[in-house]
Amino acid sequence: xxxxxxxxxxxxxxxxxxxxxxxAETDPTYAQDFVPLALQNMPVALKNYAPDGLWYEGPAYWSxxxxxxxxxxxxxxSALGTMGNLEKSAGLDKTGLVPxxxxxxxxxxxxxxxxxxxxxxxxxxxxxxLAKIYNNANISNYAHEVIKSRNLLAQPHHVLWYQAPTTTIxxxxxxxxxxxxxxxxxxxxxxxxxxxxWLGVKGGVNSSEHSxxxxxxxxLEAGGVRWxxxxxxxxxxxxxxxxxxxxxxxxxxxxxNSFSHNVPLLGNKNQYELAKANFIETNLNTATPSAxxxxxxxxxxxxxxxxRKISMIxxxxxxxxxDTHTLTKNTEVAWGMTTAxxxxxxxxxxxxxxxxxxxxxxxxxxIITPVGAEFTVESATQKAPEKLNTGNSRLMLRLxxxxxxxxxxxxxxxxxx
Numbered sequence: 185x186x187x188x189x190x191x192x193x194x195x196x197x198x199x200x201x202x203x204x205x206x207x208a209e210t211d212p213t214y215a216q217d218f219v220p221l222a223l224q225n226m227p228v229a230l231k232n233y234a235p236d237g238l239w240y241e242g243p244a245y246w247s248x249x250x251x252x253x254x255x256x257x258x259x260x261x262s263a264l265g266t267m268g269n270l271e272k273s274a275g276l277d278k279t280g281l282v283p284x285x286x287x288x289x290x291x292x293x294x295x296x297x298x299x300x301x302x303x304x305x306x307x308x309x310x311x312x313x314l315a316k317i318y319n320n321a322n323i324s325n326y327a328h329e330v331i332k333s334r335n336l337l338a339q340p341h342h343v344l345w346y347q348a349p350t351t352t353i354x355x356x357x358x359x360x361x362x363x364x365x366x367x368x369x370x371x372x373x374x375x376x377x378x379x380x381x382w383l384g385v386k387g388g389v390n391s392s393e394h395s396x397x398x399x400x401x402x403x404l405e406a407g408g409v410r411w412x413x414x415x416x417x418x419x420x421x422x423x424x425x426x427x428x429x430x431x432x433x434x435x436x437x438x439x440x441n442s443f444s445h446n447v448p449l450l451g452n453k454n455q456y457e458l459a460k461a462n463f464i465e466t467n468l469n470t471a472t473p474s475a476x477x478x479x480x481x482x483x484x485x486x487x488x489x490x491x492r493k494i495s496m497i498x499x500x501x502x503x504x505x506x507d508t509h510t511l512t513k514n515t516e517v518a519w520g521m522t523t524a525x526x527x528x529x530x531x532x533x534x535x536x537x538x539x540x541x542x543x544x545x546x547x548x549x550x551i552i553t554p555v556g557a558e559f560t561v562e563s564a565t566q567k568a569p570e571k572l573n574t575g576n577s578r579l580m581l582r583l584x585x586x587x588x589x590x591x592x593x594x595x596x597x598x599x600x601x
Contacts, residue, residue: 186225190393191241191249193229196555197222198256202358205263212354222256223268229275237279238362241394242324243286247308250279254310257317258345271317275364280314280323285360285370288405289377291334294368294384296418297394302427307331309341315490329376358500359468361475365392367463369475373500381406381598383503385494387461387477391428397435398445399461399482400492404503405596407545411537412446412521413440415564418571428550430457438566438573448479448492448507448592449518455482464491472497486515502597504552509587518534519581519592520562521549527561535559542600547581551595557581 185192204214221285230253232240239246257267257385270276273488286294287305295303307330324347331338336479362368364449366388385402395419404412410544418425418440424433425440435441435454440456457482466475474495483490486509493506525537525547533551551557564576581592 187228189229189232191245193226194249194253197226198252200540202259203257205259209272226270232365233273233275233279235275236362237275237282238364238368240364240366240392242299243283243293244303246282250310250599254313257312277318280311284326288382289380289598290408290412296386301416305330307336309339312342312345312347315347316345324353324373325349325353338480357469359473361468365389369463371473371496380406383499387463390455390457396440397442398453399459400447400449400477400479404493407600408537409539409542409545410579411523411547413523415444415573422569437570446521449520450483450486451515452485456484486511486513488512488589502595506596507592511587514585514587516582516584517590519594521579522564522576524576527577529559533557546599548597548599550595551581552595553591
């Protein structure tokens with residue numbers, strides 16, 4: 185853990201800093217030994233905040249890793265008058281904005297990596313401290329917003345590092361592209377509107393800690409309903425849960441492999457376990473924002489070029505998902521989306537998703553290309569000891585025996601009546 189790139193680096197080194205400094209008056213040897221080592225080792229992990237602040241283990245693990253980092257920084261600052269230059273780590277000045285941007289209008293996380301099912305943004309203890317040292321009211325204003333909107337109790341750290349809300353809210357972009365080990369693009373129709381449209385799509389690597397085989401996965405919310413979802417983590421104690429790499433047992437589990445995610449499926453197989461995917465084109469904060477993700481490595485056994493383009497269209501009232509594959513062999517090509525909503529199939533390549541609680545909200549899915557193709561519905565249910573996924577299903581489009589270039593275009597239109 186001492187030189188790990190994952191959250192254990194901040195958790196353990198940050199904890200050691202706090203503990204050593206807490207007893208430094210009576211037992212100075214601990215601080216003399218541990219603080220220099222911790223300051224030497226923490227940048228190994230902190231480099232993963234660069235360049236834009238996104239934590240590669242997902243928004244849920246962002247809180248765990250970043251809070252322990254902040255504990256360490258605050259202890260150094262109060263006891264020694266310096267943060268040991270940790271505050272100068274690239275991307276750290278922006279990281280307090282990540283949970284806000286990677287959270288839907290109803291505070292549901294973009295649930296990639298081993299986030300818990302239905303994970304929501306809380307008022308992280310780190311927010312006020314980061315807002316203070318980087319003089320960024322957007323971070324502290326978001327903390328106040330979450331506490332009020334989710335009716336959360338303030339914590340002692342909120343008092344300790346308190347930042348008052350500002351009357352003038354700084355500008356927030358509707359769309360954001362995060363670079364780094366994991367890449368993410370988010371788009372939304374508005375801020376501070378619980379019915380706004382919101383979508384996040386993920387690139388990066390399939391081989392990092394807590395990763396799933398989910399390059400190109402998207403999650404979509406509108407009208408207060410999560411229409412396209414990521415099921416999240418499974419039981420960490422399942423046999424081989426942490427056996428990753430090519431052929432790793434981790435990928436036999438439904439929630440971790442490609443078959444549960446909102447990604448293309450070629451040859452009815454998982455994505456390549458060591459694949460990387462980068463956004464090769466972004467056109468954001470425009471009337472029709474879009475982003476193109478190169479998925480070629482993920483499907484290298486079946487395709488010489490694979491891309492996914494996601495656009496927000498019709499004055500930010502609908503989404504267009506465009507997948508293009510240049511196939512190298514005859515294979516089945518599939519498009520899938522996981523949802524906890526009811527699905528009604530209609531002739532002509534359409535489906536209507538309905539929420540059982542918010543009955544005035546629907547989502548229309550329409551196959552634009554190929555003409556004549558039809559949706560089907562498949563179960564997402566699994567057997568114990570895996571999580572059962574009760575109430576979830578898959579909206580699917582399967583095209584058998586495809587050759588050469590194939591393009592799938594699906595339009596997703598939320599309806600609010």
